[in-house]
Amino acid sequence: MSIIIDKSTRLIVQGITGRDGLFHAKMMKEYGTEVVGGTSPGKGGTDVDGIPVFNTMYEAVEQTKANTSIIFVPARFAADAIMEAADAGIRLIVCIAEGIPTLDVIKANRFAEQKGTMLIGPNCPGLISPGKSMVGILPGQVFKEGNVGIISRSGTLTYEIVYHLTANGMGQSTAIGIGGDPVVGVHFLQLLEMFEKDSETEAIVLIGEIGGDAEEKAAEYIRNHVTKPVVAFIAGQSAPPNKQMGHAGAIISGSSGSAKEKIAALEAVGIHVAKEPSDIPQLLSNHFT
Structure with missing residues (x-):
């Protein structure tokens, strides 16, 4: 599915x-x-x-x-x-x-x-269900039909992580770029619920970035509602405070929204957070061995 x-x-x-x-x-x-x-x-x-x-x-x-x-x-x-x-x-x-x-x-x-x-969206790359449909600007050739669901705030990081997944034989059920603006439509929580209910999605990759508190809210939701394995990557780990990095929503205000805070929130609920995008396939494989 x-x-x-x-x-x-x-x-x-x-x-x-x-x-x-x-x-x-x-x-x-x-x-x-x-x-x-x-x-x-x-x-x-x-x-x-x-x-x-x-x-x-x-x-x-x-x-x-x-x-x-x-x-x-x-x-x-x-x-x-x-x-x-x-x-x-x-x-x-x-x-x-x-x-x-x-x-x-x-x-x-x-x-x-x-x-x-x-x-x-807005300011998003769209989504793809490999082998079925693509609505967006994603490079379809790097995707492969499979059972890993992907939710991302970053378009280019999505492509990079999918490349590593596909190269390691891990296909995707659906991959969604939700957009990097401060205000977007559908967000992590709704999509986590959908992937949890999807019978053919066996694991979820969450790609976050600095700014806002979406990843912290996602961590709490995963703790209470998601039974499937989740691994994550947070972009902007070396970003300085009060400096916009890439997306309009990727800015650390004061002490909130930093990569350190987000990683801590995710790890506190048992989610493994990759240090590099290329680490994602290995972290996923650990859940299936």
């Missing part, structure tokens, strides 16, 4: 006629994702790479029965794109766009929740 996306996923690409939208629409289609349409105001009735283009999400959903969208529009339009998709009946929205004002994200995420829509 997998979580969130599979072969039943029917995808609309919002902003499909832009450079990034078009490139990744083709990549997702080539991977095997059912890309049923795209949107670009004023270009409805045309097509790109055989994918029909619609003026609005309402038209797209009505004519294609899509259930998922991915957003490649500029940051200033992204919140409206999220809300339009949710209002049109889309149940999963993946927002790749970055640089969206935090207040816009809060408004759009609240609207999506009211509509019963799951938002992943």
